[in-house]
Amino acid sequence: MSIQSRVIVELRGRIISGELAPGTSLSEIVLAEAFGVSRTPVREALKQLQTEGLVDIRPRVGTFVAAPSRQEITELFQMKELLEGAAARLLAQRGRVPELDALEANLSTADAAVRSGDQEGYAELVHEFHDLVMRGADNAKLADHYRTLMNQLAYPRLVHTSLAQPGRPTRSDSEHHHVLELIRAKDGDGAERVMREHVRASHRALMDGLDRAAPAADGGEPG
Missing domain, CATH: 1.20.120.530 (GntR ligand-binding domain-like)
Structure with missing residues (x-):
């Protein structure tokens, strides 16, 4: 499993389980440090999770766990x-x-x-x-x-x-x-x-x- 894939799987699991609650802010820097990787695989993982509807990326605001209405x-x-x-x-x-x-x-x-x-x-x-x-x-x-x-x-x-x-x-x-x-x-x-x-x-x-x-x-x- 690639580094990016590992980050995707781990983040997806935390969101689906509720460990990362809807509305939680997701910092690329903090996540990169937590996973022991550079920011690039984290950034790409967040983009993938956005396409799956799990993450909400707001330009110039931040990235958050999606909170369905x-x-x-x-x-x-x-x-x-x-x-x-x-x-x-x-x-x-x-x-x-x-x-x-x-x-x-x-x-x-x-x-x-x-x-x-x-x-x-x-x-x-x-x-x-x-x-x-x-x-x-x-x-x-x-x-x-x-x-x-x-x-x-x-x-x-x-x-x-x-x-x-x-x-x-x-x-x-x-x-x-x-x-x-x-x-x-x-x-x-x-x-x-x-x-x-x-x-x-x-x-x-x-x-x-x-x-x-x-x-x-x-x-x-x-x-």
């Missing part, structure tokens, strides 16, 4: 709904493939996480569930678009906000079970429809969470 989050979720719905349909059409065994194991572990109130563990299983559906679709072009979309959403950070809403983990787990039932039944139409409904429900929970957080961030009481 509510409208942008909604638009990204609309695309997520389309892509994951298509993936569920394609997986249902493939029949009994190894990903189905992995999905069944995922849901068994997820059920236990929900029962025990392990929100952190369940959040990771949610991410894995959707990745398995996408992998099971066996469509490289679809997967490429999905990966870019999820990076722009910084999904691992947002999923915690969604799952923090009262009762959402239980409903989410039930929705996953319904999706898998339809995939196992080779019902492509049903699998796509229910997966899209699930993504819309996740989006609503996320926006509710952002609404509750906004008053607190402004110094008021959460709603």
